[in-house]
Every structure is written in C-alpha cells, then in structure tokens.
Amino acid sequence: MTQAVTQAPTAALECRDLAKTYYSTDPPTEVVGGIDLDVRQGEFLAVMGASGSGKSTLLYNLSGMDRPTGGRVLLEGRDLTSLDDREMSRVRLTRVGLVFQQAYFLRTLNVRDNILLPALKAASGKRQAAEAAARVDALMERFGIAHVGRHGITQVSGGQLQRASICRALVCEPSVLFADEPTGALNSSMTKEVMDALTDVHSGGATIVMVTHDPACAARADRVVFLRDGRIVDSREFGTWSGEEAGRREDDLITWLRKLGF
C-alpha cells in the first residue's frame, strides 16, 4: 500500500542567528542578536518589548527593509541575505507588505491612487495594471473605504488612512504583511477599526508580523514574542483569536508581560 507522505508545513518566514550591529556608534552597538524565529504560513505574530529593545530593527531586517549584519532571513524559503539591491527592491515591492505608524502617502494623489501606486510600479503591461486596479477596488470595498477613494489624504480620518495603508500593503498580494506600531498614532476607536481590519486579513489566511506596545492589539495575535536587549526572551502561544475571549486573553497577556517586567 502506498503511504501518503506528509510534509511539515513550510514557514512563511524564518530567520537564523539574525543580528544587526550599528557601526556608526563608537563602540559599535549590537541592537539585535541571536534571533531564531519561524513564522508559520497564516500565523499572526506580535512582537513586544520595552522601548529600545530592538522590535523595529527586527521587523526591518525580517522584511528586507534593512540588511542584517549576521545570520539569515528566508522569505518563502528564499534567502534575502543573498539578494542584490535590485532583487531586494523587487521582493520589497511584491512579496512584502508594510504598514507603519504613519501612512506615508503622497499628498498630491487621492487615497485610491496612493493605494494603486505600488501595484502600477510592479505591473508589466496594461492587463496587469487593470488587474491591479480591480484588486484595489475590491480591497477598498472590503475594508470599508471605497467611498473615500477620491478624497485627498487630509480629508479622511486616521483610521481610514490606516485601513488605506493596509490596502496598499496587500495590493501586490505579499507573502507576509509587516506592521510596525500600526495603531500607535490612533485613538481607541480607530485602533479597534484597524485591528478589526488586520484580524480580517489574518482570517483570510494572511501571515502577519506586527510590532506593538499595546497588549489589546497583541492579544489578537496567535503568538507573542517578547524582546529584551535585542533577544527573544520568551513567547506566548494563544491560538486562533475569537472576539468572545478578548478580555481574558488581554488579561492573560498583561499578567505575562508584568512577569517579564513590561
């Protein structure tokens, strides 16, 4: 009888012995080091830690926005550390989605055109451009901002702008969505709007890595890792989020964070 061969699911993102040292300081500063991390396909991972612990640096080095000074980063099994600058730009444009605390949209373009911009840059030919435009419209509909597509970027709320950032990050259908403090500049109702959008993205099967200071946001993740002095010192596995257990999950996370001195 033929036996079915079950393969271990591949990680969407892996890093081994990842390190980043800044040589601009005297002496040089190792900001992150010795990081081993596997992010599963479809996993929502939150990265927490005190200010200055290296969370953003880790995210920049995992996403190809910066190059580590040691170790390896594999995105969809491809070693980012071996890519030249041109290949790396292409990966950043098409395989990685990025959401920051600020939207960094062009003031001269309306909301929809800002979302469309990276997809047009990635498209080759009219057909791909038309497909990208259709994806933009579907994403804007899905995240409730279709009606503000023609508005200027100063004519929408902070929550709408961050939902537009999420649309822009998803328009090229990346393999991993990275978010660095996506709710850091928002009030609590807009934070909920944006976290509902990210939870929706995750439910659709996306892999997300998010840096946050906010336990209520981190409680939405499947797993939380805690950084101290550039090292992962602990992690907490939660499993799939369900809104009903939000309070318990947040309390559990806060207790864990207190034990870690957060």
Ligand SMILES: Nc1ncnc2c1ncn2[C@@H]1O[C@H](COP(=O)(O)OP(=O)(O)OP(=O)(O)O)[C@@H](O)[C@H]1O
């Ligand atoms: N380009 C740089 N050159 C030298 N040191 C840097 C550079 N960028 C960041 N650092 C230092 O690296 C350390 C980690 O910074 P990082 O922004 O990754 O921390 P963080 O945990 O994200 O902090 P926060 O929560 O305040 O955003 C800090 O001490 C910071 O000053």
